[in-house]
Amino acid sequence: MSENSLPQNLRGVHIHFVGIKGTGMAALVEILFHNGAIITGSDVSERFYTDQIIEKLGIKALPFDEKNITDNIQFVIYSSAYKLDKNPDLIQAVKKNVPCLLYTQALGSYSSKAYSCGICGVHGKTSTTGLTGTILKELDLPSQILAGSIINSFGNTCTWTSPLVSNLKNCEEKKYFVAETCEYQRHFMSFCPQKIVLTSVESDHQDYYPTYEDIRDAFVDYICKLPENGELIYCADDDGAVETANIAFAKRPDIKMIPYGQKAEGDFHLEFLGVNDEKNSFSISLLGRLFLKVPGKHEVLDACAAAALACRLLVCDGKDPQNYLSKIKLGLEKFSGGKRRSEIVGRFTNKNGASVVVVDDYGHHPTAIKTTLEGFREFYKGRKIIVDFMSHTYSRTQALLSEFASCFSAADCVVLHKIYASARENIDDFNINGRTLFEEMKKYNKNVYYFEEILDAKQFVLEQLERSVGETNPDGYLFVTMGAGDNWKLGKALLEVKND
Numbered sequence: 059m060s061e062n063s064l065p066q067n068l069r070g071v072h073i074h075f076v077g078i079k080g081t082g083m084a085a086l087v088e089i090l091f092h093n094g095a096i097i098t099g100s101d102v103s104e105r106f107y108t109d110q111i112i113e114k115l116g117i118k119a120l121p122f123d124e125k126n127i128t129d130n131i132q133f134v135i136y137s138s139a140y141k142l143d144k145n146p147d148l149i150q151a152v153k154k155n156v157p158c159l160l161y162t163q164a165l166g167s168y169s170s171k172a173y174s175c176g177i178c179g180v181h182g183k184t185s186t187t188g189l190t191g192t193i194l195k196e197l198d199l200p201s202q203i204l205a206g207s208i209i210n211s212f213g214n215t216c217t218w219t220s221p222l223v224s225n226l227k228n229c230e231e232k233k234y235f236v237a238e239t240c241e242y243q244r245h246f247m248s249f250c251p252q253k254i255v256l257t258s259v260e261s262d263h264q265d266y267y268p269t270y271e272d273i274r275d276a277f278v279d280y281i282c283k284l285p286e287n288g289e290l291i292y293c294a295d296d297d298g299a300v301e302t303a304n305i306a307f308a309k310r311p312d313i314k315m316i317p318y319g320q321k322a323e324g325d326f327h328l329e330f331l332g333v334n335d336e337k338n339s340f341s342i343s344l345l346g347r348l349f350l351k352v353p354g355k356h357e358v359l360d361a362c363a364a365a366a367l368a369c370r371l372l373v374c375d376g377k378d379p380q381n382y383l384s385k386i387k388l389g390l391e392k393f394s395g396g397k398r399r400s401e402i403v404g405r406f407t408n409k410n411g412a413s414v415v416v417v418d419d420y421g422h423h424p425t426a427i428k429t430t431l432e433g434f435r436e437f438y439k440g441r442k443i444i445v446d447f448m449s450h451t452y453s454r455t456q457a458l459l460s461e462f463a464s465c466f467s468a469a470d471c472v473v474l475h476k477i478y479a480s481a482r483e484n485i486d487d488f489n490i491n492g493r494t495l496f497e498e499m500k501k502y503n504k505n506v507y508y509f510e511e512i513l514d515a516k517q518f519v520l521e522q523l524e525r526s527v528g529e530t531n532p533d534g535y536l537f538v539t540m541g542a543g544d545n546w547k548l549g550k551a552l553l554e555v556k557n558d
Contacts, residue, residue, distance in 0.1 A: 064167045069094030072130045076147045077137030078119050084108035085204045085216035091115050092219040124150035135164040166248030172235035176249045179257030181426045182360045187238040188396050189364035191218045193389030201234040208397035246280050253289045255363050259298030264457040281306040291366050295319035318362045326366045352395045354433020406556035410526045413534035416549045422450045422542035424461035431468035440533030445469040448543035451480045452488040463498035471505040473515050478543030512545045
């Protein structure tokens with residue numbers, strides 16, 4: 059075993075996490091804890107939602123201190139936000155020759171010890187991972203799931219571990235591990251997949267992938283990590299995913315290509331049947347008619363991907379998916395989304411008796427914004443849709459300015475703010491700001507407004523939501539905070555006023 063590798067048997071192994079409150083880190087803590095590891099960790103004092111996750115396991119984040127690195131610690135796993143020569147815990151670990159693994163290295167090492175499946179794509183990977191896990195909860199497979207956000211059906215946490223995992227007689231027995239894997243800076247190249255789900259490929263993370271070809275080729279390289287006769291489950295409705303799959307197949311014709319979607323042929327051909335009673339209705343060739351209670355055709359596509367992966371894992375385990383149709387259907391119906399993924403954060407009734415639903419969504423790329431809002435428009439037909447959007451990263455906004463400006467057509471009213479900057483960027487390198495997007499968007503939407511700071515928009519939005527809706531919007535309002543910034547605070551502030 060190398061210093062960059064975790065042991066096969068984790069029972070009783072003491073691992074210290076530096077930056078334990080990070081979303082991915084807290085999720086990995088859960089996975090390793092349920093495999094018998096002893097966990098400690100350190101982080102800043104500010105409280106995050108992940109505190110609740112680790113506290114459920116009886117773990118409390120310690121302040122950074124060299125004294126955290128006791129003689130009992132066998133491995134240190136650390137977030138990329140912290141440096142080996144700057145953080146006191148890490149400096150001490152290096153002094154004591156304790157093996158230190160980056161989060162991505164640790165996740166990759168763990169994946170190599172299981173039958174692992176990586177879910178990737180520019181859009182949809184968190185929902186697809188959550189949907190897969192919610193289906194696997196209904197199946198008799200020894201499985202573990204790690205998503206990039208809290209999934210409601212996991213019990214408000216990022217992971218789920220089947221009781222069958224702890225029942226395995228020894229650590230050599232097969233267990234299935236499904237994880238969301240990230241393309242940024244090629245992080246997914248540390249992962250060791252037996253199967254891959256590819257939801258979508260298009261230009262993104264322009265600070266690291268200046269061109270579409272750069273990001274596409276990263277996905278190709280990841281697919282080529284599959285073992286001989288490995289499986290790629292890819293979206294036939296996404297041009298980038300199809301192109302990427304074709305390039306990978308030309309390099310590796312041994313890989314089994316499994317398409318899903320409306321354009322797919324075979325077991326996972328999808329037909330969208332419409333929306334009834336705020337439920338998506340659809341059919342998959344192998345499984346028949348299914349239902350999903352989260353909005354959007356993009357979510358139906360993610361459900362199709364999740365069902366395809368679940369079926370292929372059943373086959374891998376020597377089971378016939380046809381015998382599990384009712385359980386797969388039940389898993390899909392139990393899925394209710396995740397944190398910041400079309401998440402309903404509250405409701406209230408305005409002074410005119412109209413219903414207001416407040417939703418928060420992480421959509422921060424024009425394609426994701428467009429498909430999500432179109433899904434809301436179809437799902438909430440009788441509501442007026444007001445969207446508050448905060449663009450994330452100057453490089454993405456500048457590269458996709460016209461796409462951002464034109465992707466809000468399904469909204470009735472849009473509120474914009476300053477750009478939410480990334481620590482990786484120098485603002486002086488760019489000649490745009492939030493008002494640049496505002497001016498561009500006015501070409502496409504007459505009902506667009508600008509407030510530099512998030513809470514500056516609070517009174518304006520309240521006034522909009524208090525209006526009488528009339529016959530055109532009999533069901534009331536849908537107010538959406540959208541983006542990878544912190545404008546979710548506006549939705550929270552509105553709810554505090556209305557529910558006080």
